[in-house]
Amino acid sequence: MSTAFYKTLNPTPFGNFDDDQDFQQDADKVVTFVKRKLGDDLLSVELTKKQIWACFEEATMEYGTLI
DSSP states (O other), rough: OOOOOOGGSSSSSSSSSSSOOHHHHHHHHHHHHHHHHHTTTOOOOOOOOHHHHHHHHHHHHHHHHHH
């Protein structure tokens, strides 16, 4: 499942990590992870990629402040 983070225009609200290669690769993997954890294989998960990426950006910023 390719989510094409790097092809999306303004994928995150603040854009702090949009140009970071590691963040781009992880953002695509996070979408798959989150949807599978919520049961997307069996149920319909009504979350957009941008919503998941926004939460991932927020979590990354929060983690950065803690370390």
